[in-house]
Amino acid sequence: MRTQVAIIGGGPAGLLLSHLLHLQGIDSVVLESRDRDYVEHRQRAGMLEQGTTDVLRETGVGERLDREGLVHHGLELRFGGAGHRVPLTDLTGRTVTVYAQTEIVKDLVARRLADGGDVRFEAEVVGLDASAPSVTFRSGGETRTLDCDYIAGCDGFHGVSRPAVPDVRTFEREYPFAWLGILADVAPSTEELIYANHDRGFALHSLRSPQVSRLYLQVSPDEDIAKWSDARIWDELATRFATDDGWKLHEGPITGKSITPMRSFVAEPLRHDRLFLAGDAGHIVPPTGAKGLNLAVSDVIVLARALSERYASGSQTLLDGYSDACLRRVWRAEHFSYWMTTLLHVDPAASDFERRLQRSHLDYVASSEAAKTSLAENYAGLPIL
Numbered sequence: 251m252r253t254q255v256a257i258i259g260g261g262p263a264g265l266l267l268s269h270l271l272h273l274q275g276i277d278s279v280v281l282e283s284r285d286r287d288y289v290e291h292r293q294r295a296g297m298l299e300q301g302t303t304d305v306l307r308e309t310g311v312g313e314r315l316d317r318e319g320l321v322h323h324g325l326e327l328r329f330g331g332a333g334h335r336v337p338l339t340d341l342t343g344r345t346v347t348v349y350a351q352t353e354i355v356k357d358l359v360a361r362r363l364a365d366g367g368d369v370r371f372e373a374e375v376v377g378l379d380a381s382a383p384s385v386t387f388r389s390g391g392e393t394r395t396l397d398c399d400y401i402a403g404c405d406g407f408h409g410v411s412r413p414a415v416p417d418v419r420t421f422e423r424e425y426p427f428a429w430l431g432i433l434a435d436v437a438p439s440t441e442e443l444i445y446a447n448h449d450r451g452f453a454l455h456s457l458r459s460p461q462v463s464r465l466y467l468q469v470s471p472d473e474d475i476a477k478w479s480d481a482r483i484w485d486e487l488a489t490r491f492a493t494d495d496g497w498k499l500h501e502g503p504i505t506g507k508s509i510t511p512m513r514s515f516v517a518e519p520l521r522h523d524r525l526f527l528a529g530d531a532g533h534i535v536p537p538t539g540a541k542g543l544n545l546a547v548s549d550v551i552v553l554a555r556a557l558s559e560r561y562a563s564g565s566q567t568l569l570d571g572y573s574d575a576c577l578r579r580v581w582r583a584e585h586f587s588y589w590m591t592t593l594l595h596v597d598p599a600a601s602d603f604e605r606r607l608q609r610s611h612l613d614y615v616a617s618s619e620a621a622k623t624s625l626a627e628n629y630a631g632l633p634i635l
């Protein structure tokens with residue numbers, strides 16, 4: 251078997267890369283270890299930057315996004331029993347859109363298959379050679395080798411690509427908390443997202459549609475999900491979102507529950523020879539601020555551009571600049587995600603002094619146009635260069 255670009259991983263990064271390369275006349279094969287149903291229903295991200303929606307639209311996979319995506323112009327910070335709006339669009343001229351990662355994945359899989367693309371599910375990559383480029387994968391009980399010109403490692407944090415970069419330098423931070431996320435069949439209690447800080451911990455009210463709410467609670471990293479009955483989850487959410495003016499949280503049947511650890515992680519460089527890392531394979535952000543999926547998208551835009559230049563003119567300049575170009579944006583998002591996580595979560599080890607500083611920081615962001623503008627500029631997303 252042979253292709254121009256072997257793509258390991260059929261998450262948003264791998265699928266979008268394959269689509270972008272196809273539009274430039276470049277062949278790829280996507281190898282995904284899980285089955286299609288699993289990949290299309292794994293609950294994860296929900297908030298898209300305008301740069302992400304623009305690319306989906308401009309490359310012809312934005313039709314359902316335009317119909318079903320919910321465009322937002324602001325968000326709420328809630329603490330001390332009161333809400334404070336950050337008017338994202340007024341401050342930045344940009345919007346953000348709620349459209350679940352599951353839906354982007356469905357749209358991209360459907361489009362690749364309709365375009366005759368080669369996307370293989372239940373095909374697990376077990377080895378790769380970044381110098382005489384090839385990947386070895388298991389599928390249907392057989393082990394096969396795919397020869398290629400380049401390998402895109404889009405296989406997420408636990409994949410095989412990053413360990414294949416020798417002398418990789420990693421930068422990491424673990425947080426003393428995790429997120430318990432739920433999906434519930436109930437109309438959202440808010441039009442805009444609410445990021446809440448409460449003495450008992452952080453809570454986030456997001457949504458998936460006018461009928462489906464998505465909510466998150468800060469819990470401890472070793473939390474046992476079995477201890478969280480539906481009633482306990484709703485009680486805790488109501489406590490953390492409570493305001494002095496009697497705002498009400500709508501409750502409804504919970505259809506999904508999971509716990510996600512929080513970490514910051516960057517690998518440098520994002521390249522070894524003919525292997526390029528993109529998305530969660532190269533970096534992780536804590537979810538506060540919704541940057542993970544958006545970073546995966548910006549990485550593959552840069553990679554698709556570089557590979558197009560290479561095939562069109564033979565020039566390697568953009569490929570050589572890939573890692574540095576992505577890392578500049580990655581580190582900005584790393585800082586913002588760390589900052590927003592620290593601003594909003596309760597660190598169980600924080601001293602009273604640190605808690606007072608955090609409260610002062612929240613008051614400042616809520617009351618200063620300059621501070622809100624900085625939050626808004628990062629949240630809505632900096633331009634993809």
Ligand code: FAD
Pocket residue numbers: 258259260261262263264281282283284289293294295296297298351373374375376404405406407408409410431510528529530531537539540541542543544545546
């Ligand atoms: P992945 O989605 O992890 O895809 C990698 C794929 O590679 C997987 O399908 C995996 O099965 C496959 N794979 C792994 N190993 C192999 C192998 N050996 N062979 C073949 N295939 C392999 N981001 C945002 O931008 N906004 C948000 O609102 C947001 N909210 C989030 C909320 C939660 C609860 C979580 C967990 C994450 C959130 N994120 C958010 C982050 C976002 O989901 C990820 O950054 C995104 O999935 C990264 O895409 P990816 O394609 O790089 O990796």
Ligand code: DHB
Pocket residue numbers: 294295296297443456457464537538539540
């Ligand atoms: C969602 C997740 C986030 O991490 C975030 O900051 C905003 C929204 C979500 O899943 O909807």
